[in-house]
Amino acid sequence: xxxxxxxxxxxxxxxxxxxxxxxxxxxxxxxxxxxxxxxxxxxxxxxxxxxxxxxxxxxxxxxxxxxxxxxxxxxxxxxxxxxxxxxxxxxxxxxxxxxxxxxxxxxxxxxxxxxxxxxxxxxxxxxxxxxxxxxxxxxxxxxxxxxxxxxxxxxxxxxxxxxxxxxxxxxxxxxxxxxxxxxxxxxxxxxxxxxxxxxxxxxxxxxxxxxxxxxxxxxxxxxxxxxxxxxxxxxxxxxxxxxxxxxxxxxxxxxxxxxxxxxxxxxxxxxxxxxxxxxxxxxxxxxxxxxxxxxxxxxxxxxxxxxxxxxxxxxxxxxxxxxxxxxxxxxxxxxxxxxxx
Numbered sequence: 097x098x099x100x101x102x103x104x105x106x107x108x109x110x111x112x113x114x115x116x117x118x119x120x121x122x123x124x125x126x127x128x129x130x131x132x133x134x135x136x137x138x139x140x141x142x143x144x145x146x147x148x149x150x151x152x153x154x155x156x157x158x159x160x161x162x163x164x165x166x167x168x169x170x171x172x173x174x175x176x177x178x179x180x181x182x183x184x185x186x187x188x189x190x191x192x193x194x195x196x197x198x199x200x201x202x203x204x205x206x207x208x209x210x211x212x213x214x215x216x217x218x219x220x221x222x223x224x225x226x227x228x229x230x231x232x233x234x235x236x237x238x239x240x241x242x243x244x245x246x247x248x249x250x251x252x253x254x255x256x257x258x259x260x261x262x263x264x265x266x267x268x269x270x271x272x273x274x275x276x277x278x279x280x281x282x283x284x285x286x287x288x289x290x291x292x293x294x295x296x297x298x299x300x301x302x303x304x305x306x307x308x309x310x311x312x313x314x315x316x317x318x319x320x321x322x323x324x325x326x327x328x329x330x331x332x333x334x335x336x337x338x339x340x341x342x343x344x345x346x347x348x349x350x351x352x353x354x355x356x357x358x359x360x361x362x363x364x365x366x367x368x369x370x371x372x373x374x375x376x377x378x379x380x381x382x383x384x385x386x387x388x389x390x391x392x393x394x395x396x397x398x399x400x401x402x403x404x405x406x407x408x409x410x411x412x413x414x415x416x417x418x419x420x421x422x423x424x425x426x427x428x429x430x431x432x433x434x435x436x437x
Contacts, residue, residue, distance in 0.1 A: 121160040122309045122408040124423035125153050125173050127183045128302040129354045129400040132418025134435050142434065145182055145420055149432050152176040153422040156306060166308040166316035166350075167205055167228070174201075174224040174318050177304040181263040183420075184302025186222060189261045189322025191270035197261035199322055200336040201227040202238075206315030206344035206406075213238040213336040219245050221254040224320045227336070229253060238336060261322075273326045303335050305352025307344070307404045309426075315406060317342050317350035317366070324357070333357025339367035346406055348373040349380055354419065355392070355399015363391055369403060380405040388413045 127149060134142075156173030160166070178186025189197040201223035202213035212231025215238065220226045226248045230239050239247055249255055303321040310316075319342045321335040334341035334357035341357070343366035344350035351366035360366075365387055372383035384403050392399070393415050400414020400421075408426035412419065412433075422432040 120309065120313075120408045120426045121157070121311050122404055122410055122424060122426045123153060123156045123160060123169055123173065123306065124308075124402040124404055124410050124412060125149065125156065125177070125304070125306045125421065126352065126354050126400070126402045126412070127152075127177055127304050127420030129414045129416045129419035130302070130398070131416065132420070132434060137434070145434060146432055148177070148180050148182050149420060149422040150430075152306075153424055153430065153432070156308060157424045160308060160310055163311065165312070166310040166314050167203065167318075169308040169310065170203065170306040170316045170318040171224055171228060173306040173308075174304055174320050175222050178222050178224060178320055181265070183304045184266075184322045185304040185320040186322075187261060188263055188266060190266050190302060190325040192323070193274070193326050193328040195270070196258055197322055198327075198330075199223045199261075199320070200332060201318070201320040202336040202338060202342040203227045203231055203318040204316065204338060204342050204344040204350070205231070206317070206346040206350055209345060211237050211338045211342075213338060213342075214244040214248075215240045215332045215336040216330055217241065217244050217248070218258045219255050220248045221256045221260065224318055225253055226251075227318070227320075237338065240332075241330075266325075270325055277326055303341070303354035305335075305342070305354060305402060307350040307352050307402055309350070309404050309406065309408050313346065313406065315344045315346050315350035315404065317344040317352050319352045319354075321354075334360035334365070337361055339364050341366060343367045343370055345370050345374075349383075349403050349405040351384075351401055351403040353399065353401045355414075355416070356397055359392060359395055359397025360399065363387065363395060363397060365392065365401065369401070373405070380409050381411050384411045384413050389415055 156169040159169040181188040200215040204211040212227045305319040319335045340361045341353045348370040400419045
């Protein structure tokens with residue numbers, strides 16, 4: 097009889113362990129890619145970026161450690177970057193040709209393949225939360241402009257005047273870019289232009305994003321951006337386009353991209369990585385390198401991605417000079433980097 101009780105106890109323990117969620121969690125973030133050179137970065141600015149990346153990745157990881165979902169972790173990490181003027185998203189968004197800030201964002205749930213996105217909004221403090229609201233509270237995938245703002249207001253999201261997003265550094269950056277862009281229109285003499293600024297070279301590549309794997313085995317991805325400096329005509333890049341800048345599928349991986357959006361849209365970068373894994377059975381690293389380091393380069397596209405697969409493997413390839421990035425692996429090891437290594 098004693099043996100029977102022992103066997104029953106072992107059986108109960110085994111079934112209880114099977115019922116518990118898996119303990120493997122991991123997360124990665126990016127803060128944009130482009131011509132980011134150590135020679136152009138002051139120690140003080142590098143410290144600011146490193147600390148903010150650390151804050152964002154730690155916030156997302158803390159959510160996962162407490163049993164939160166991958167989507168909640170993505171939102172926590174991205175909101176911190178949206179609230180920082182260091183990144184081209186939210187508070188640090190760049191200026192359009194009209195001199196205002198327009199924001200885009202998207203999210204995707206790898207378990208259900210549900211997705212939400214907003215584009216061309218000007219008064220939503222945290223666009224990533226609006227994208228989540230579109231996914232959860234509406235029958236749609238994407239909303240744009242004033243309609244998206246009305247929806248966000250109805251959902252009780254925090255709204256701000258467009259002036260909230262104004263950052264003086266971004267404004268001065270815009271003035272310089274606008275002057276350069278007008279050269280071809282014959283309005284300004286090249287010799288009158290201000291000196292080159294290292295940040296201007298990044299004007300097509302600023303975005304923030306996050307991918308995560310939670311203890312329940314579910315993947316999620318999110319991306320948020322202020323778009324391209326001096327953009328016109330309601331231009332929208334890849335960040336809010338599901339399959340281009342954002343994609344997540346529990347069967348393969350979660351991806352968030354940053355780069356010259358027009359190329360990432362044409363190459364359907366995020367989904368292409370997932371498709372190579374699904375149809376060609378490529379491991380994550382090989383699939384990501386195939387798209388970012390080969391296909392995009394051949395097209396002339398510059399930028400990078402962060403991605404995580406359903407086993408917690410993380411890759412962060414980029415074909416530009418640098419990419420603000422950080423991750424925490426399944427073993428708890430943290431990595432924060434900016435330049436090529």
